Amino acid sequence: MAKLLMKGNEAIAEAAIRAGCRYFFGYPITPQNQIPEYMSKRMPQVGGTFLQAESEVAAINMVYGAAGAGARVMTSSSGPGISLKQEGITYIVGAELPCVIVNIMRGGPGLGSIQPSQSDYFQATRGGGHGDYNMPVLAPASVAEAAELTAKAFDLADKYRTPVLVLGDGMIGQMMEPVDMPEAFPQTVPEKPWATVGWSDKSARPRAVVNSLYIDPKVLEQHNIRLQEKYVKIAAEQVQVATELTDDAEIVLVAYGTMSRIARSAVRAARAEGIKVGLIRPITLWPFPSDTIRQAAKTAERFLVIEMSAGQMIEDVKLALNGARPVGFYGRMGGMVPSVDEVLSEIRKTARKGE
Amino acid sequence: METKVLFAGFGGQGVLLMGQLLCKAAMHEDFEVSWMPSYGPEMRGGEANCGVVVADEPIGSPLVTEPDVAVIMNKPSLDKFESQVRSGGTILYNSSLIDRKPARGDVRVIAVNCNDIAQELGNPRVANMVMLGAFNKAATNLPVESLIGALRATLGESKEKLIPINRKAIETGEALV
Amino acid sequence: MAVVFEKTKALTDATLSYCPGCTHGIIHRLVAESIDELGVMEKSIGVAPVGCAVFAYDFFNIDMQQAAHGRAPAVATGIKRVHPNNVVFTYQGDGDLASIGMAEIVHAAARGEKITTIFVNNAIYGMTGGQMAPTTLVGQVTTTSPYGRNPELCGMPVRMAEMLGGLAGAAYVARVSVHNVRAVNEAKRAIKKAFELQIAGKGFTMVEVLSTCPTNWGMNPVEALGWVESNMIPYYPLGVFKDVSKDAVLASKDVSAKEAN
Numbered sequence: 150m151a152k153l154l155m156k157g158n159e160a161i162a163e164a165a166i167r168a169g170c171r172y173f174f175g176y177p178i179t180p181q182n183q184i185p186e187y188m189s190k191r192m193p194q195v196g197g198t199f200l201q202a203e204s205e206v207a208a209i210n211m212v213y214g215a216a217g218a219g220a221r222v223m224t225s226s227s228g229p230g231i232s233l234k235q236e237g238i239t240y241i242v243g244a245e246l247p248c249v250i251v252n253i254m255r256g257g258p259g260l261g262s263i264q265p266s267q268s269d270y271f272q273a274t275r276g277g278g279h280g281d282y283n284m285p286v287l288a289p290a291s292v293a294e295a296a297e298l299t300a301k302a303f304d305l306a307d308k309y310r311t312p313v314l315v316l317g318d319g320m321i322g323q324m325m326e327p328v329d330m331p332e333a334f335p336q337t338v339p340e341k342p343w344a345t346v347g348w349s350d351k352s353a354r355p356r357a358v359v360n361s362l363y364i365d366p367k368v369l370e371q372h373n374i375r376l377q378e379k380y381v382k383i384a385a386e387q388v389q390v391a392t393e394l395t396d397d398a399e400i401v402l403v404a405y406g407t408m409s410r411i412a413r414s415a416v417r418a419a420r421a422e423g424i425k426v427g428l429i430r431p432i433t434l435w436p437f438p439s440d441t442i443r444q445a446a447k448t449a450e451r452f453l454v455i456e457m458s459a460g461q462m463i464e465d466v467k468l469a470l471n472g473a474r475p476v477g478f479y480g481r482m483g484g485m486v487p488s489v490d491e492v493l494s495e496i497r498k499t500a501r502k503g504e
Numbered sequence: 505m506e507t508k509v510l511f512a513g514f515g516g517q518g519v520l521l522m523g524q525l526l527c528k529a530a531m532h533e534d535f536e537v538s539w540m541p542s543y544g545p546e547m548r549g550g551e552a553n554c555g556v557v558v559a560d561e562p563i564g565s566p567l568v569t570e571p572d573v574a575v576i577m578n579k580p581s582l583d584k585f586e587s588q589v590r591s592g593g594t595i596l597y598n599s600s601l602i603d604r605k606p607a608r609g610d611v612r613v614i615a616v617n618c619n620d621i622a623q624e625l626g627n628p629r630v631a632n633m634v635m636l637g638a639f640n641k642a643a644t645n646l647p648v649e650s651l652i653g654a655l656r657a658t659l660g661e662s663k664e665k666l667i668p669i670n671r672k673a674i675e676t677g678e679a680l681v
Numbered sequence: 682m683a684v685v686f687e688k689t690k691a692l693t694d695a696t697l698s699y700c701p702g703c704t705h706g707i708i709h710r711l712v713a714e715s716i717d718e719l720g721v722m723e724k725s726i727g728v729a730p731v732g733c734a735v736f737a738y739d740f741f742n743i744d745m746q747q748a749a750h751g752r753a754p755a756v757a758t759g760i761k762r763v764h765p766n767n768v769v770f771t772y773q774g775d776g777d778l779a780s781i782g783m784a785e786i787v788h789a790a791a792r793g794e795k796i797t798t799i800f801v802n803n804a805i806y807g808m809t810g811g812q813m814a815p816t817t818l819v820g821q822v823t824t825t826s827p828y829g830r831n832p833e834l835c836g837m838p839v840r841m842a843e844m845l846g847g848l849a850g851a852a853y854v855a856r857v858s859v860h861n862v863r864a865v866n867e868a869k870r871a872i873k874k875a876f877e878l879q880i881a882g883k884g885f886t887m888v889e890v891l892s893t894c895p896t897n898w899g900m901n902p903v904e905a906l907g908w909v910e911s912n913m914i915p916y917y918p919l920g921v922f923k924d925v926s927k928d929a930v931l932a933s934k935d936v937s938a939k940e941a942n
């Protein structure tokens with residue numbers, strides 16, 4: 150199939166449809182508007198449902214209902230809207246429903262800006278809502294990868310009965326790049342005997358109750374233990390990471406999403422100057438590729454984390470290294486994007502520290 | 505090889521389309537491409553711009569902060585972006601609408617009176633295609649057929665009748681450089 | 682032995698968690714009987730709220746989902762869009778529906794979402810211990826209106842049936858009560874009709890049921906039933922506020938007739 154030039158937002162939407170998603174509930178917010186717009190056009194063509202909800206709160210609860218009814222379903226938003234969705238997300242976690250949520254990040258806090266940012270990392274990787282939970286967080290670095298990871302998110306969601314977050318930023322959402330998308334992504338959809346589809350006492354399955362309330366603390370603890378066991382399993386099975394030039398690297402950069410591309414350009418420029426530098430790009434932010442970070446510490450003397458935030462992922466890098474190596478940071482905030490030159494200059498500074 | 509191009513002008517001048525056509529044509533020629541629009545508040549004020557990167561290896565940053573080539577369709581964009589162009593780079597500017605020359609001495613400057621030419625060709629709306637032709641000749645040198653193919657794919661079958669005038673515009677633009 | 686009475690199959694055998702004298706139990710039974718009698722038990726999906734009816738998923742013997750506070754209409758929308766041929770209903774109290782969930786219920790009605798909402802209005806937050814609700818009457822003492830509801834501070838109680846009945850998407854909106862046998866029979870007819878119109882695909886349907894809260898009202902059950910009649914019905918008139926199955930003139934007459942009673 151021929152390559153298409155697509156916007157990140159549109160590629161995410163099309164990939165969802167080609168991964169079997171037939172229900173989308175959303176609410177407008179920049180810079181993700183092309184997702185609902187695209188869905189409103191495409192869903193009727195494939196016999197699916199697009200509904201513009203009255204709020205992000207309503208949208209995520211519609212997702213809850215549709216997921217609980219057994220459908221592949223998705224919503225998308227940006228920071229302010231994702232904050233509103235947190236209520237629904239924690240209920241979805243509690244009720245163990247599969248769904249895909251897309252956050253095309255913009256600058257915060259508050260209404261912030263509409264420019265690209267990575268300042269929702271903590272919200273994404275620490276759960277976000279109330280209660281003890283995590284969810285897989287996939288961070289694409291290109292439009293093609295945004296499509297691929299969105300499709301994968303549906304399988305992960307169904308496999309583990311969990312919401313899965315696709316975490317992009319305004320750059321990924323708005324930019325156009327070539328995408329080579331299959332007619333249909335391979336889909337693994339398990340049986341969903343827990344879904345509410347209508348029941349009678351003659352049904353083979355027990356009556357379905359989609360619920361996150363466990364009023365007896367002993368029972369709720371058991372539920373939590375089961376959730377935590379699930380997270381251990383996901384962490385063991387689903388870490389995804391890309392590395393480049395790390396084998397002999399004395400300095401290792403860690404960056405994700407669009408920042409990893411800028412970091413990559415800076416790494417190449419630094420290599421041309423003779424600085425032994427490499428790049429680790431976490432693709433899953435949760436589970437975090439801690440082993441890869443520790444592995445790199447065998448050769449690397451210093452780490453440098455690059456983010457479009459005040460420094461959030463750096464905490465995961467430090468946790469992985471547990472003090473074994475110094476970890477530096479360079480970031481811009483509020484929708485400002487670090488340039489290749491800025492990152493290169495940080496690499497040079499880091500290299501000088503090592504001398 | 506990596507060429508970073510900025511297209512800037514008023515909304516409605518076809519600035520975003522120029523960038524997309526360049527991407528599609530370059531993609532057809534097996535280059536890596538990225539297209540990044542400005543989607544900030546200024547788009548509400550009527551200004552539009554996009555950055556395109558064409559490269560022969562995977563593209564790092566899709567942001568065009570220091571363009572190799574700037575294609576400037578109106579005066580506010582010249583005022584805003586002239587200083588950002590890389591030293592040794594190129595500025596193509598719409599001399600039909602911009603009443604001053606770029607002041608930079610360290611870049612190649614190409615004046616394209618694309619609105620006047622479009623008028624002469626009989627369709628004022630193809631001014632951006634005249635400019636795209638001039639740009640392509642000056643910077644990327646992609647086959648005209650690739651640009652036409654990109655346009656065809658973008659316009660769709662129902663607008664096939666517009667292809668000849670656009671081809672004429674691109675070719676006229678190329679001949680200027 | 683001849684069977685003279687049988688409990689509806691649409692209720693489980695679980696013991697209801699409601700306080701003595703609370704009319705939630707009656708309303709549960711009316712809803713369950715309606716579903717049973719219409720023969721749609723196997724395709725019914727209910728949505729439980731947050732509030733006293735939070736455990737409704739234990740009581741209705743059908744597939745159930747439990748929703749976040751106020752969001753039941755959004756959850757029901759998600760379910761109904763996935764299974765348009767199923768019968769989907771929400772069961773919500775006044776805090777859930779008329780306060781935190783105001784946006785969700787208004788927009789579900791505005792969209793003409795083909796669901797049925799059973800709205801239990803007892804003029805108070807029961808589960809959390811008797812706080813003021815949007816439907817709390819003027820002067821009514823609650824734990825957060827210890828001097829009585831003051832309309833200067835809190836405005837007037839919200840009449841949901843009147844509000845939602847005014848929306849084009851609503852197919853059937855009625856207010857009923859369960860404070861005596863005649864009212865219970867009326868309530869059953871309204872609930873069954875709401876489900877029938879949902880099944881016929883007419884649009885959004887809601888039955889507001891005036892209910893008691895002896896515990897938080899500080900009354901015995903008999904006094905509470907009397908309070909519904911003497912205090913609630915005068916402010917919340919019983920009647921049909923929208924019924925697309927009748928013509929508009931008849932429907933409005935219905936309301937005025939009830940109000941005159």
